[in-house]
Amino acid sequence: RHGITDWTGAKTGLKWKRNDKVLPSVNANHLPHDDYTLAEAMKDGGYKTFFAGKWHLGSKGSYPDDHGFEINKGGHHRGSPPGGFFSPYKNPVLEDGPVGESLPIRLAQETNKFIEANKDKQFLAYLSFYSVHGPIQTSPDLWAKYQKKATDRGLAKSRFKFDRTLPVRQVQDHPVYGGMMESMDTAVGLVLDKLEELGLADNTIVVFTGDNGSVSSGDAYSTSCLPLRGGKGRQWEGGTRVPYYIRVPGVTKPGSVVSTPASGIDFYPTLLDLIGLPIKEGKQVDGVSLAPVLSGNAIVKRDLFWHYPHYGNQGGEPSGVINTGSWKLIHYYEDGRDELYDITQDIGEQNDMATSKPEVVSTLRAKLNKWLKDTAAKIPQPDKRFNAEKKKGQLQSMKTKKLQSLERGHAGVLAPGWKPNKNWWSSVTTKD
Incomplete structure (x- = not known):
C-alpha cells in the first residue's frame, strides 16, 4: 500500500532498457510520511527509539x-554500504572509525551504546545490518578460515546450474561469504551479551530475521538456498522464505x-500487542498479531500475498503470488x-501442478486478483520495444558464457594464495 514494490531508485517504465517483455511498474521513491511506523507508535508510547544500519527507504x-x-x-538512501564493509565507510550519517574497522561490529557497538544509555527506560533498538549484501567482502583471516573449511570438505567440480533466467549457485563454499556471515554473527552476539551484562535479557523482546533470501543468482552469486528454489529477488521460496527468530521472556x-x-x-501488530500498545485509530494494518502463536495457540488461517511488478537483478x-499454507x-x-x-x-518447487489442478489454479487466481484490486496494485504493461530474438541470444549467453x-x-576464490583484499572477489558496491 505504501507503493514501494522494488528498491527505491530502481528504473521503471520507459526508463527500463534491458529488453524485457513488460515495463516495470511505477515505484515510490520513499516511505510516505503519513505512514505511521512502528518506531512512531513506540515513541508515542513512551519508548526511546534507535536505528542503526541499512535504511534504503528514501x-x-x-x-x-x-x-x-x-x-x-x-x-540513508543507499542499500549497499558506499565504502564497503570496512572503514572509511563514506556514509553521510555514520562517522568513520579507524581504517579497517568492521561495519557490522561498529553497528553493534553503536547499538550497545544506546542500550546502555537507556537501560533504565523502555526502548526500541532497530539494528538493520548491511550484511550480508554486496559488495562481498571479508578479512584475510576469515577468508583463510573458510577457504580451509571448504577445501577440507572437498571442492565441488561444479557450483552452478541454469534456472529460467540466470545461473543459480548450488554449493555453499564461498569463503568470503562465510567470513561475512561470521562477522554478522559476532555482532549479534555482542548485542545479546550486552543485554545479559545489563540484566535486561529477561525483559527484552529480541527479533532476528531477514528481508529476503540469500543471493544465489545475480550480483556476486555468493551462496545457495537449497533445498529451496531460487534466492533473493526471485519468486520461489528461496527468495521469500527467511529465518524468523523471536524471544519473548x-x-x-x-x-x-x-x-x-x-x-x-506481522511484525507491527505482533510487537505492539506484546508490549501492550494499541493500534492507532484509523491505521490500516495488513498483518496479524502472532502473540497467540508464541503462546502455543493458533491464529485464524489466512492467505499470504506478494506483488513484484519488476525484474530483479537476481533473475x-x-x-x-498467493500462498495458502499448502x-x-x-x-x-x-x-x-x-x-x-x-x-x-514440494518445498523445492520442482513439480508444477498448474496443468493437472486447473480448479485450484482458478480458485487461487480469483483470490489473487481480488487482493491486487483491493490494494490498487500497479500491473506492468507490455514493452513495445521488446525484441524476442535478441532476448533468446541473451539467455543463451547466460547459459554458456556466463555460467x-x-x-x-x-573456483579461483578458493585457490591457495588468493587475495580477498586485492579485488574483493571482483566485487564493487552495487548501484542500489
Whole structure:
C-alpha cells in the first residue's frame, strides 16, 4: 500500500532498457510520511527509539529520524554500504572509525551504546545490518578460515546450474561469504551479551530475521538456498522464505519451532500487542498479531500475498503470488502463465501442478486478483520495444558464457594464495 514494490531508485517504465517483455511498474521513491511506523507508535508510547544500519527507504527528508527514530546511525538512501564493509565507510550519517574497522561490529557497538544509555527506560533498538549484501567482502583471516573449511570438505567440480533466467549457485563454499556471515554473527552476539551484562535479557523482546533470501543468482552469486528454489529477488521460496527468530521472556520456549506461516507485515501488530500498545485509530494494518502463536495457540488461517511488478537483478520475474499454507500459485505478468506447487510436499518447487489442478489454479487466481484490486496494485504493461530474438541470444549467453565464467571465477576464490583484499572477489558496491 505504501507503493514501494522494488528498491527505491530502481528504473521503471520507459526508463527500463534491458529488453524485457513488460515495463516495470511505477515505484515510490520513499516511505510516505503519513505512514505511521512502528518506531512512531513506540515513541508515542513512551519508548526511546534507535536505528542503526541499512535504511534504503528514501533520501534525505525520509531518513529514519524522519519516521520515528530519535537516533540514526548509518541509515540513508543507499542499500549497499558506499565504502564497503570496512572503514572509511563514506556514509553521510555514520562517522568513520579507524581504517579497517568492521561495519557490522561498529553497528553493534553503536547499538550497545544506546542500550546502555537507556537501560533504565523502555526502548526500541532497530539494528538493520548491511550484511550480508554486496559488495562481498571479508578479512584475510576469515577468508583463510573458510577457504580451509571448504577445501577440507572437498571442492565441488561444479557450483552452478541454469534456472529460467540466470545461473543459480548450488554449493555453499564461498569463503568470503562465510567470513561475512561470521562477522554478522559476532555482532549479534555482542548485542545479546550486552543485554545479559545489563540484566535486561529477561525483559527484552529480541527479533532476528531477514528481508529476503540469500543471493544465489545475480550480483556476486555468493551462496545457495537449497533445498529451496531460487534466492533473493526471485519468486520461489528461496527468495521469500527467511529465518524468523523471536524471544519473548516468559512466553516463548527455548528451541521451540512454529510452522504457522508468517510475514513481515506481522511484525507491527505482533510487537505492539506484546508490549501492550494499541493500534492507532484509523491505521490500516495488513498483518496479524502472532502473540497467540508464541503462546502455543493458533491464529485464524489466512492467505499470504506478494506483488513484484519488476525484474530483479537476481533473475526475478514480474509476478504475483498467493500462498495458502499448502498451495502456492505464481502468476506471471509477462504472459499470464501460472505455476502451482504443493509446498507441503514440494518445498523445492520442482513439480508444477498448474496443468493437472486447473480448479485450484482458478480458485487461487480469483483470490489473487481480488487482493491486487483491493490494494490498487500497479500491473506492468507490455514493452513495445521488446525484441524476442535478441532476448533468446541473451539467455543463451547466460547459459554458456556466463555460467562458464562463474565456474572459473568461484573456483579461483578458493585457490591457495588468493587475495580477498586485492579485488574483493571482483566485487564493487552495487548501484542500489
